[in-house]
Amino acid sequence: MDNIKSNHSFWNNNERWIEDGEEWSGQFGTTDNLWNSLLHPRIGGFLKGDVLELACGRGRITRKLLEYNLNSLDIQDLSSNCINRCREKFGNSINNYVVGNGSSLEEFESESKDFILSFDSFVHINEEVIDSYLNEIYRVLKPGGYCWLHHAHLSGGSVDNFNNWAGRSNFDIWKFRTLANKYNFNLISQELINWKDSNPEWGNNPDWLSDGLSLIHKTKYINC
Numbered sequence: 001m002d003n004i005k006s007n008h009s010f011w012n013n014n015e016r017w018i019e020d021g022e023e024w025s026g027q028f029g030t031t032d033n034l035w036n037s038l039l040h041p042r043i044g045g046f047l048k049g050d051v052l053e054l055a056c057g058r059g060r061i062t063r064k065l066l067e068y069n070l071n072s073l074d075i076q077d078l079s080s081n082c083i084n085r086c087r088e089k090f091g092n093s094i095n096n097y098v099v100g101n102g103s104s105l106e107e108f109e110s111e112s113k114d115f116i117l118s119f120d121s122f123v124h125i126n127e128e129v130i131d132s133y134l135n136e137i138y139r140v141l142k143p144g145g146y147c148w149l150h151h152a153h154l155s156g157g158s159v160d161n162f163n164n165w166a167g168r169s170n171f172d173i174w175k176f177r178t179l180a181n182k183y184n185f186n187l188i189s190q191e192l193i194n195w196k197d198s199n200p201e202w203g204n205n206p207d208w209l210s211d212g213l214s215l216i217h218k219t220k221y222i223n224c
């Protein structure tokens with residue numbers, strides 16, 4: 001899939017990580033501010049049990065997840081460069097480090113995770129790949145588990161996400177809703193956040209640029 005290849009060539013490259021990933025927190029000042037203002041209020045209540053962070057990059061968010069009393073934290077990324085760097089930073093604190101193929105969770109057993117999350121990564125991933133991941137996320141979540149994803153909310157852009165503002169893919173909250181239904185998730189909430197990425201490579205984003213935050217739940221019982 002072209003989207004996986006282009007994400008791999010973009011991110012598996014030291015030049016993208018000039019401050020080891022902390023540069024992506026520019027809009028918030030620091031990663032701790034990002035955590036306290038945006039992430040903790042939304043996902044703090046799910047940080048227990050067995051957790052998987054998808055597309056972890058160099059572990060900007062992983063570091064914060066490790067502050068919680070989790071039973072286990074696994075991380076996966078498409079980029080071996082990123083996973084190697086996370087291994088250097090976090091050592092034995094992480095249960096499993098996985099370099100994935102970009103669309104599946106084949107390293108993980110079915111019904112093994114309480115919570116799966118990804119921040120600032122699915123915004124670059126297209127519909128076909130998100131479709132494949134949601135199928136896998138449904139398999140890997142325990143019944144009763146939750147998943148929270150930060151994804152793009154853009155229409156009419158280029159098929160190549162790296163030609164769009166801030167590398168956003170042509171994906172939106174309505175497409176997410178359709179895929180969530182396809183895989184029998186319970187869609188708990190969706191919201192839009194304004195995005196002002198300060199990375200000079202992508203310039204000053206327009207005021208209209210929004211991203212989606214979607215929370216889904218794998219129900220414990222399917223009604224017959």
Ligand SMILES: C[S@@+](CC[C@H](N)C(=O)[O-])C[C@H]1O[C@@H](n2cnc3c(N)ncnc32)[C@H](O)[C@@H]1O
Binds near residue numbers: 054056077078103
């Ligand atoms: C902007 S970085 C964000 C990293 C991290 N989530 C953070 O917030 O610092 C985007 C990450 O998404 C990863 N990525 C992109 N496409 C992916 C895919 N299809 N599967 C897994 N990881 C992917 C990249 O390798 C990169 O590490």
